[in-house]
Each structure stands twice: as structure tokens, then as C-alpha cells.
Amino acid sequence: MTEAVLLIENLRKSFGGLVVTDGVTLEIGPGELHAVIGPNGAGKTTLIHQVSGTLTPDDGRILLNGTDILPLPPYERAKLGLARSFQITSVLPRFSALENVALAVQARSGSSYSFLRPAAAEAALNDEAMAALAEVGLEHRADIVAAHLSHGEKRALELAIALALEPKLLLLDEPMAGTGPEESERIVTVLKKLKGRFAMLLVEHDMNAVFALADRISVLTYGRVLASGEPDAVRNDRAVTEAYLGEELE
Amino acid sequence: MSFTLLLIQTLNGLQFGVLLFLIAAGLTLVFGVMDFINLAHGVQYMLGAYLAVMFYAWTGSFVLALILALLAALAFGLLLEFTVFRQLYDRDHLEQVIATFGIIIFLNQGVKVVWGAAPLNLPIPDGLAGVVTLMPGLTYPVWRLVIIASGLIVALILYFLVSQTRVGMLVRAGATHARIVSALGVDIRRLFMIVFGFGTMLAAFAGVMIAPILSVEPGMGDSVLILAFVVIVIGGIGSMRGAFIAALLIGLVDTLGRSFMIDILRLVMPPSPARTVGPAIASMLIYVLMALVLYFRPAGLFPAKGRS
Amino acid sequence: MTSLAADKPVPRAARFNVGVALMFAVLALVPFAAAFGPESYVLGLVTRVMVFAIAALAVDFLCGFGGLVTFGHAAFVGLGAYTVAIAGAHGVTDMTVTLPLALIVSAAFAYVTGTICLRTNGVYFIMITLAFGQMAYFIAGSLAPYGGDDGITLPTRSTLFGLAVFGNDRALYYATLGFLVASYLLCRAVVYSRFGRVFRGARENPTRMATIGYDVFRYQRVGYVIAGSLGGLAGFLLANAAEFVSPAYMSWQRSGELIIMVLFGGLGTLYGAIVGAASYLLLEEGLAGLTENWKLIFGPLLVIIVLFARGGLVGLAASVRARFSRD
Known part of the structure; x- marks a missing residue:
């Protein structure tokens, strides 16, 4: 149990009378890609919010490498190695792609209380940022202002920012949302890498992406884990098929 | 003796609070519905007072002067809306601040040119000029009671308008979900004009009502404007209920603070420093109150839902 | 929150700006030209312009780069000025004491009030900074031993190791210019530094900054302290230029004027703050010389500038240049 990178235990959250997370327990081992699927409103994004710290659960525990992170604000969780990409693209629109990533590199390397030296001239920051951009195939767009990138490029930039943080755990909130088939393909390739x-x-x-990538899958409905296991097991789980997957897998 | 003073000052505080509410109501409506910071709201209060003085000189009747002043203020407000403010609604808050600041500068000087720099007076209407004995040994000016009563009546009317009418429904919806309202196909321009005109009339009404007990002079709207902003920020921007409660709170705290702060301080310090420090603390009391409210409730006492 | 010209990219690094260098060169030459005219009037006026330019720089640093619209920055100017005046009233006039003291007092005020203000955002931030500005204003007005509402005259301008270095207007002028250039260069360096990158990022998307691992509040507070100290520096110089200090320095109208200066020049450019302070004050001075009712012109002019010259004078110049270069 202790070797789990992320351990979520019995997590509960409700808004007024609406229960959005209903006793969720989930474990992710080192290097594992764990997908959470479920119909709209099943509480998937709410779960991500609680792990990253933008929402506080009513009950339960969340451990990151054995550390209870619930009392910590988002920036402390990030320092412990938690990175996140957003469902709605959330890069800094007026920063160049490179500077967006350099900001992430800067967050984990050295102090940001340096006031006089121009940050853009720091080769170490730029090199690492460039490497992260190259991993997602954006190196040729480094100097473009983020606001001018295409939607798919912005999603890739989100990934590059997450990469630059050298995280222990990466939360990916619908990285394929709103992208065309070609761009989705590209993101799947990057994630595979x-x-x-x-x-x-x-x-x-995107079920094709999920089944192509995931080591384990948990199915969430009405805030509960309906089933959890390896992709094939989940695919063949009758309860899951009936509740949710059937129509989408055709 | 001290009790009657407390009672009188409480009534004064109430009167001041009601006045602030009349001004803040329009401000919070315009701010909440249109997301428009109108610094020129204070000069509309000043203009109401000046217009009343002028129309009184022409007609000799307070009621006629009140009606004419309200109509003239409305006409002028709509003219401003049509020529300037309309272009500012989609602009940045900062740009709105500057443009309306420019209008303050213009109008403060304008009234000086038209009516002179010397303070003017508006007599209290006949029959309302005296004092009334509230209880043995406690008399109070009738006109101040009239202000309190008329302010409370306006508050009731506003409550009815906002909670019961279609325009009120749109206003409430606009304060929280402006985009949705415009998506509903409501003529948002017309709604804005109605709200703006109404707010202007309320400010002018406050100016007319206070004119008999305050000197009418250039710049009289400036300090009131800042106080009205304090009121709507404490109350929660866009919230009529918040504006009402915060206005009374500010009116009472300010008035009572100014009259009793020295006495209170003398309980804990020698009289001489108390006399020096007292007035300073009294005049900053409401700002301390605002800072405290915002520290514990960063969006005011009654945050309109859906706004951050 | 307010975001003027949101699609304008943030430059990655400072470049040598010929226009700015020229501007400082002109300022350095003013005293020579002034010698042929009403010298003390011109020196006094331009010194005042440069003092407010420093304060406007601080406001631009906060608003234009940090997205923190402050409506109470005159309080910092006033604090700096009052530090000089109060120290002077107690016989301390040496700037080796008063200047650091003015900076420390204003920085401390920024730290304390910033801790409270930065909990809020948007319009609420504007209003809470106004509240603290008003508090400082009323406190200054109650300082009976130091003139109360009427203000207080300085016994003498600041001295340096006992020498009356600000004794003549020209010396004060060049000292102010030196402080202005230093403030400008400092702001520019900070904006492009690691810290500045975080500070600018917090304006764009605080949630994102937090999930990357930045405690946005602390960075913004440091930025607030920097801007507060710059305000204090302006106050130190203002007290020396006017040889007089009064609560009017801290009124909310003064804070509003600082914002207007910055917008006049163009938000988020730094040199725009200097251009803005100069054009605002010179325009005011020029119109006042023209007619007694200059405010009847000045007010509508502000409206017209907002309606027709987006991006301030710097933006206007840029769009004119763009139009010509296209032909």
C-alpha cells in the first residue's frame, strides 16, 4: 500500500444535497496510467479538483507518496510533485509558449525571488523549457504567444508545462477535449511516450484513447466507483456495459 | 441627558444612512447590472440639489422644484448616458473610472460657472421647518424625519420593483448573469437606460432632500460618492438588500463615532490625547469597518451569487 | 479583472529603447534651456513632473504588470513626505536617515495593508486600497503637532552629511532625475526578472500559477511592497520639492490622478507612466494658464481620450506609426 503514488481513500464531497463524490477509493502505482471514465456529471472533474486542491472534500484521505496532502494548498501540492492539465485550456495567454514552460521550470529550480537578472536570458531555464516543448512537438512554436496557438497546440503546451514540472503524478483532465482527430492522435502519441x-x-x-493508454480503468457513476480493473476486465464487466459503456463502444 | 443625545445621534445616523442608501442604490444597480463604475454618480446628486435651488427660485414651491429637478436630472442623466456612458459599458473598469472622473471635473467646475462658487441654500418647505417633541425633553427637526421616512418609502418601493416586476427580475438576473440576460433576447440597451435613469433620479432625489439642511456647493458630491462606494462594497456589489443594510450601518457608525469617539477614548486614555486622536479615529472608522468586512468576507456582506 | 489590450504579448526581455533614452536626455537638458526663461518656475514644474512620474511608475508596475489596480497609492507618497517632515520637525534633516526611513515606513505600510488587500480581487481590491488610502489621509489630518489639516512646512530641504546639497533647485532637479532614471531601470529589470515573470503570470491566471507551485499571494505582496517603497521615494522627493507637506497629498483624488497618468501614457509600458505624468501635469498647467475655467476643457478631454485614444498616448503614437509605416 505504501508504494502507491496516489492513494485516495473513501473520498466524499457534496454540494448542498447533491453528492458528487461518494466514497471513492482509488490507488495509482508508480508509472501507472489510471483512467477514470464515466458519463457526464459522474464527478470526474470534481475528483481532479479535490486531488489538485481547488476543491476541499467533506471526508476521506488523499495521500501523495504517503503524505497526506489534504491540508495543503494547491501550490504546496504542486511542490510535492503534483502537476495538472486543465479541462478548459489554461495557459498564460500573453506569454510565449517558451515562457509558459520556463515559468514551470523556474517553479522547481531555484528561487523566484530574483529581481534584477533577466529571466529570459537564463540558458538553463530556456534549455529545459525547450526540451519539454520538443517532447510534445512544439519546439518550432516556442516564440509564438500562447493566445495565437491553435487549440490542439494549446493542449500540447499544457502537457509541456506539466512535463517541465517533472511531476510524480500528472492529473490529466480531458486532454483531448475539443481537439480534432489528428490532434487527438498526436496527444495520444505523446502520452504513450x-x-x-x-x-x-x-x-x-475519448474511449479509443482511454483503451489505448490506460493500465487500469475506473468507471465512475453518480460519484461512485462502479468498477475498477484492467481495460479488458472493465470492457467485459456486465454492470459497466449496461450502465455506460455499451453504446459508446459500438 | 446622555441618553437623549444618543437617541438624537442615532436618528441623525439613520437619516445619514437613508441618504447614503438613496445614492448607493443607483450606484449598485448600475454597477451590478451593467458592470459599469460610474464615478459621476456623485455629481448627479449635486446636480439634483442645484436644480432644486434654481427651480425653487423660479416657482417658489418646493414640491414643484422637486418634481422639476427630478425631471431635469433625469433628462441630463439620459443625455450623458446617450452621449458618453453608452460607449463605456464594454470598456475596462479603468477606462470607465477615468472618463467618469473627467465628467466630475467638468460638472464641478460647470456648477461653479453657472451658479457661482458660494454655497447656496434651499429653504425647508413651510410647515416642515419646525421641531417635533418625540418625548419629554427630546425634540427633533421635522425635516430630518421627513428624509428618513421618504428614504424608507423609496426602499420599500425599490424592494417591490426589484422583487415583483419583470424589469426587477431582469435586473436581478442581470446582476448575476449579465450574459444570459442578453442572450435571452432582452433589449439590454433599453434595460440599461431604464436602470441608469432610475439611479440618476434616486441620486438627484437625495440631493434635493438634503439641500435644505446642507449647503449646496461645488464638490458636495465627491465625498458622498466615496461613501456610497464604501456602502456598496460592504453590502456586496449588485445587492440591493446589502446596500440598504450597509448604508444604515455606515450612517450610524459614522455619526455615532463622530459624536462619541472622544468620550469613549477618555475611558482608556487621558482627555488631551483623546481629544486629538478621537476625531481622526472617528473619521476613519468606516474605512476600518470596510477593511474588516472585506478581510473576512472578500465579496461583501451579501455577495450577489455568481460573481466573484 | 481589468485587462487592457489583453491580446498584446508581454515582451520577453528588456530592449534598449531609443525613445526612452531620448526622453531622459531631454530632461537632462531642461535646466540649460530654463536658464534663458523663468528658471525657477520651469525647474519647479519639471521636478514635480518627475516626482509624480516615479509614483506613476509604481502604479504602472502594479496595474500594468501585476493586474493590481490600486486606488490608494497617494498614501505611500504621503507617508514618504510625512516621514521627511516629521523627522525635520524633530531636527533630523539628513537624508542618510530620512530617505531610508521614508522607504522603510512606506514599505512597512505596504506589507501590512497588502496582507489584507491582496485577499480580495477586482473591484474589491480597488476599494480596499482606497479604504487604506483614506485612513492614512485622516490620520495625517489629525496630526495636530505636525500641522493637522493645514499641513506643515519643512524647516529645510534634506541635507547630506550636513551639507545643503538640495540647496539650489538645479541640484534637486538632477537628484530627482537620477532617482527617476534609477526607478525606471529598476522597474524594468524587476519586470523581466524571475520574480517579474511570476508577478506577471499571476495577473494572467492565478489558478494556473498556484497549480504550477507558486504561492501567488506572497509574490503579489512583494510586488506591492516594491511599489509602496517607490511611492515613498516619490514622497521623499515631493516633500523636498515643495518644502511643505499636507494631508492633501494623500487624498483619493491624488490616487485617481496617478491612475489617470498611467492610462494617459499607456498601461504596462513603464515609460508610458513617465510620458503620462508629464502630459497630465503639463496639460493641467497649460490649461490653467489659458483660462480660469480650465477644468471645463480638462474634464471633457479625459472623456475624449478614453473614447478615442485607447492604449494612451504611447498606444496612440504606436498606431500612428503603424499607419505611416504601412503606406
Whole structure:
């Protein structure tokens, strides 16, 4: 149990009378890619919010490499190695792609209380940022202002930012949302390449991508884990097929 | 003796609070519904007072002067809306601040040119000029009671308008979900004009009502404007209920603070420093109150839902 | 939150700006030209311009780069000025004491009030900074031993190791210019530094910054302290230029003027703050010389600038340049 990168135990959250997370327990081992699927409103994004710290659960525990992270604000969790990509693209629109990533490199290397030296001239920051951009295939767009990138490029930039943080665990909130088939393909390729380097929690609607990538899958409905296991087992689980997967897998 | 003073000052505080509410109501409506910071709201209060003085000089009747002043203020407000403010609604808050600051500068000087820099007076209407004995040994000016009563009546009317009418429904919806309202196909321009005109009239009404007990002079709207902003921020921007409660709170805290702060301080320090420090603390009391409220409730006492 | 010209990219690094260098060169030459005219009037006026330019720089640093619209920055100017005046009233006039003291007092005020203000955002931030500005204003007005509402005259301008270095207007002028250039270069360096990158990022998307691992609040507070100290520096110089200090320095209208200066020049450019302070004050001065009712012109002019010159004078110049270069 202790070797789990992420351990979620009996997590509960409700808004007024609406229970959105209902006793969720989930474990992700080192290098594992764990996908969470489920119909809209099943509480997937809410789960990500609670892990990253933008929402506080009512009950339960979340351990990152054995550390209870619930009392910690988002920036402390990030320092412990938790990175996250957002469902709605959330890069810094007026920063160049490179500077977006350099900001992430800067967050984990050295102090940011340096006031006089121009950050853009720091080769160490730029090199690492460039390497992260290259991993997602954006190196040729490094100097473009993020606001001018295409939607798919912004999603890739989100990944590059997460990579630059050298996380222990990466939370991916629908990385394929709103991208065309070609761009989705590209992101799947990138994620495949990254698999094994760190643990990932993937929330995604694109079932092809999920089954292509996931080591384990948990199915969430009404805030509960309906089933959890290896992709094939989940695919053949009758309860899952009836509740949710059937129509989407045709 | 001290009890009657407390009672009188409480009534004064109430009167001041009601006045602030009349001004803040329009401000919070315009701010909440249109997301428009109108610094020129204070000069509309000033203009109401000046217009009343002018129309009183022409007609000799307070009621006529009140009606004419309200109509003229409304006309002027709509003219401003049509020529300037309309272009500012989609602009940045900062740009709104500057443009409306420019209008303050213009109008403060404008009234000086038209009516002179010397303070003017508006007599209290006949029959309402005296004092009334509230209880043995406690008399109070009738006109101040009239202000309190008229302010409370306006508050009731506003409550009815906002909670019961279609325009009120749109206003409430606009304060929280402006985009949805415009998506519903409501003529948002017309809604804005109605809300703006209404707010202007309320400010002018406050100016007319206070004119008999305050000197009418250039710049009289500036300090009131800042106080009205304090009110709507404490109350929660866009919340009529918040504006009402915060206005009374500010009116009472400010008035009572100014009259009793020295006495209170003398309980804990010698009289001489108390006399020096007292007035300073009294005049910053409401700002301390605002800082405290925002520290514990960063979106005011009654945050309109859906806004951050 | 306010975001003027949101699609304008943030430059990655400072470049040598010919226009800015030229601007400082002109300022350095002003005293020579002034010698042929009403010298003390011109020196006094331009010194005042440069003092407010320093304060406007601080406001641009906060608003234009940190997205923190402050409506109470005149309080810092006032604090710096009052530090000089109060120290002077107690016989301390040496700037080796008063200048650091002015900076420390304003920085401390920024630290304490920033801790409270930065919990809020948007319009609430504007209003809470206004609240603290008003508090400082009323406290200054109650300082009976130091003139109360009427203000207090300085016994003498600041001295350096006992020497009356600010004794003549020209010396004060060049000292102010030196402080202005230093403030400008400092702001520019900070904006492009590691810290500045975080500070700018917090304006764009605080949630994202937190999930990357930045405690946004602490960075913003440091930025607030920097801007507060710059305000204090402006106050130190203002007290010396006017040889007089009064609560009016801290009124909310003064804070509003600082914002207007920055917008006049163009938000988020730093040199725009200097251009803005100069054009605002010179325009005011020029119109006042023209007619007694200059405010009747000045007010509508502000409206017109907002309606027709987006991006301030710097933005206007840029769009004019773009139009010409296209032909």
C-alpha cells in the first residue's frame, strides 16, 4: 500500500444535497496510467479538483507518496510533485509558449525571488523549457504567444508545462477535449511516450484513447466507483456495459 | 441627558444612512447590472440639489422644484448616458473610472460657472421647518424625519420593483448573469437606460432632500460618492438588500463615532490625547469597518451569487 | 479583472529603447534651456513632473504588470513626505536617515495593508486600497503637532552629511532625475526578472500559477511592497520639492490622478507612466494658464481620450506609426 503514488481513500464531497463524490477509493502505482471514465456529471472533474486542491472534500484521505496532502494548498501540492492539465485550456495567454514552460521550470529550480537578472536570458531555464516543448512537438512554436496557438497546440503546451514540472503524478483532465482527430492522435502519441515515466490520472471521454493508454480503468457513476480493473476486465464487466459503456463502444 | 443625545445621534445616523442608501442604490444597480463604475454618480446628486435651488427660485414651491429637478436630472442623466456612458459599458473598469472622473471635473467646475462658487441654500418647505417633541425633553427637526421616512418609502418601493416586476427580475438576473440576460433576447440597451435613469433620479432625489439642511456647493458630491462606494462594497456589489443594510450601518457608525469617539477614548486614555486622536479615529472608522468586512468576507456582506 | 489590450504579448526581455533614452536626455537638458526663461518656475514644474512620474511608475508596475489596480497609492507618497517632515520637525534633516526611513515606513505600510488587500480581487481590491488610502489621509489630518489639516512646512530641504546639497533647485532637479532614471531601470529589470515573470503570470491566471507551485499571494505582496517603497521615494522627493507637506497629498483624488497618468501614457509600458505624468501635469498647467475655467476643457478631454485614444498616448503614437509605416 505504501508504494502507491496516489492513494485516495473513501473520498466524499457534496454540494448542498447533491453528492458528487461518494466514497471513492482509488490507488495509482508508480508509472501507472489510471483512467477514470464515466458519463457526464459522474464527478470526474470534481475528483481532479479535490486531488489538485481547488476543491476541499467533506471526508476521506488523499495521500501523495504517503503524505497526506489534504491540508495543503494547491501550490504546496504542486511542490510535492503534483502537476495538472486543465479541462478548459489554461495557459498564460500573453506569454510565449517558451515562457509558459520556463515559468514551470523556474517553479522547481531555484528561487523566484530574483529581481534584477533577466529571466529570459537564463540558458538553463530556456534549455529545459525547450526540451519539454520538443517532447510534445512544439519546439518550432516556442516564440509564438500562447493566445495565437491553435487549440490542439494549446493542449500540447499544457502537457509541456506539466512535463517541465517533472511531476510524480500528472492529473490529466480531458486532454483531448475539443481537439480534432489528428490532434487527438498526436496527444495520444505523446502520452504513450511519457507513459511509465511518472504516474498519471487520466479523465477522458475519448474511449479509443482511454483503451489505448490506460493500465487500469475506473468507471465512475453518480460519484461512485462502479468498477475498477484492467481495460479488458472493465470492457467485459456486465454492470459497466449496461450502465455506460455499451453504446459508446459500438 | 446622555441618553437623549444618543437617541438624537442615532436618528441623525439613520437619516445619514437613508441618504447614503438613496445614492448607493443607483450606484449598485448600475454597477451590478451593467458592470459599469460610474464615478459621476456623485455629481448627479449635486446636480439634483442645484436644480432644486434654481427651480425653487423660479416657482417658489418646493414640491414643484422637486418634481422639476427630478425631471431635469433625469433628462441630463439620459443625455450623458446617450452621449458618453453608452460607449463605456464594454470598456475596462479603468477606462470607465477615468472618463467618469473627467465628467466630475467638468460638472464641478460647470456648477461653479453657472451658479457661482458660494454655497447656496434651499429653504425647508413651510410647515416642515419646525421641531417635533418625540418625548419629554427630546425634540427633533421635522425635516430630518421627513428624509428618513421618504428614504424608507423609496426602499420599500425599490424592494417591490426589484422583487415583483419583470424589469426587477431582469435586473436581478442581470446582476448575476449579465450574459444570459442578453442572450435571452432582452433589449439590454433599453434595460440599461431604464436602470441608469432610475439611479440618476434616486441620486438627484437625495440631493434635493438634503439641500435644505446642507449647503449646496461645488464638490458636495465627491465625498458622498466615496461613501456610497464604501456602502456598496460592504453590502456586496449588485445587492440591493446589502446596500440598504450597509448604508444604515455606515450612517450610524459614522455619526455615532463622530459624536462619541472622544468620550469613549477618555475611558482608556487621558482627555488631551483623546481629544486629538478621537476625531481622526472617528473619521476613519468606516474605512476600518470596510477593511474588516472585506478581510473576512472578500465579496461583501451579501455577495450577489455568481460573481466573484 | 481589468485587462487592457489583453491580446498584446508581454515582451520577453528588456530592449534598449531609443525613445526612452531620448526622453531622459531631454530632461537632462531642461535646466540649460530654463536658464534663458523663468528658471525657477520651469525647474519647479519639471521636478514635480518627475516626482509624480516615479509614483506613476509604481502604479504602472502594479496595474500594468501585476493586474493590481490600486486606488490608494497617494498614501505611500504621503507617508514618504510625512516621514521627511516629521523627522525635520524633530531636527533630523539628513537624508542618510530620512530617505531610508521614508522607504522603510512606506514599505512597512505596504506589507501590512497588502496582507489584507491582496485577499480580495477586482473591484474589491480597488476599494480596499482606497479604504487604506483614506485612513492614512485622516490620520495625517489629525496630526495636530505636525500641522493637522493645514499641513506643515519643512524647516529645510534634506541635507547630506550636513551639507545643503538640495540647496539650489538645479541640484534637486538632477537628484530627482537620477532617482527617476534609477526607478525606471529598476522597474524594468524587476519586470523581466524571475520574480517579474511570476508577478506577471499571476495577473494572467492565478489558478494556473498556484497549480504550477507558486504561492501567488506572497509574490503579489512583494510586488506591492516594491511599489509602496517607490511611492515613498516619490514622497521623499515631493516633500523636498515643495518644502511643505499636507494631508492633501494623500487624498483619493491624488490616487485617481496617478491612475489617470498611467492610462494617459499607456498601461504596462513603464515609460508610458513617465510620458503620462508629464502630459497630465503639463496639460493641467497649460490649461490653467489659458483660462480660469480650465477644468471645463480638462474634464471633457479625459472623456475624449478614453473614447478615442485607447492604449494612451504611447498606444496612440504606436498606431500612428503603424499607419505611416504601412503606406
